[in-house]
Amino acid sequence: MIRILKHLFFVAGMAFIAVAFTNAYFVDQAAINNNSFTTSTGSASSIRLNEIYANPINDPPGSSNESNGEWVELYNNGDWAWDVNGWKLVDKENHTLVINSSKTNGPTIVPAHGWLVVNRNGDPDFSLNNGDEIIYLYSDTMASIDNFHYTNTTETKSWSRRPDGTGGWVGNQIPTPGATNG
Numbered sequence: 001m002i003r004i005l006k007h008l009f010f011v012a013g014m015a016f017i018a019v020a021f022t023n024a025y026f027v028d029q030a031a032i033n034n035n036s037f038t039t040s041t042g043s044a045s046s047i048r049l050n051e052i053y054a055n056p057i058n059d060p061p062g063s064s065n066e067s068n069g070e071w072v073e074l075y076n077n078g079d080w081a082w083d084v085n086g087w088k089l090v091d092k093e094n095h096t097l098v099i100n101s102s103k104t105n106g107p108t109i110v111p112a113h114g115w116l117v118v119n120r121n122g123d124p125d126f127s128l129n130n131g132d133e134i135i136y137l138y139s140d141t142m143a144s145i146d147n148f149h150y151t152n153t154t155e156t157k158s159w160s161r162r163p164d165g166t167g168g169w170v171g172n173q174i175p176t177p178g179a180t181n182g
């Protein structure tokens, strides 16, 4: 009888250990799967230049000052929000605008499948030429993310990717800062 009880305890113990290992395996697999999911969908390369508003009405009217009206919209193709604090916009003359809350007028997060507007906000160096211009987007570590070259603009109209984030660039668009293009 004692032998049978010992045998039963042994079997129950082995079963308990087996279940414990199985659970551990599934937990690890979930962690691994989750990790690879994060890596494949949360990427700086998901961020794109999406809309450029280079030719606003002069402020004040009659002047040539556009430093408070120009902006660049970013779009996030990914499934995870991305913080672009410290990222840089660089123009053809190699002038840099550092993206921070003073340029986004708030958080510096580009939501998943969402937009973030970066305003020039009076920056004295960086500018969006109304004629020939190349705008480059760099990460905070100066990784090249995206760029766009245009040769002309129309006052109060924008250059826009259509559709957002993935499409080609189209000029003479009605501006849609922080919202879908077109």
Ligand SMILES: [Ca+2]
Pocket: 054, 055, 056, 066, 070, 127, 128, 129, 130
């Ligand atoms: Ca301009």
Ligand SMILES: [Ca+2]
Pocket: 050, 051, 073, 115, 175, 176, 177, 178, 179, 180, 181
């Ligand atoms: Ca837009």
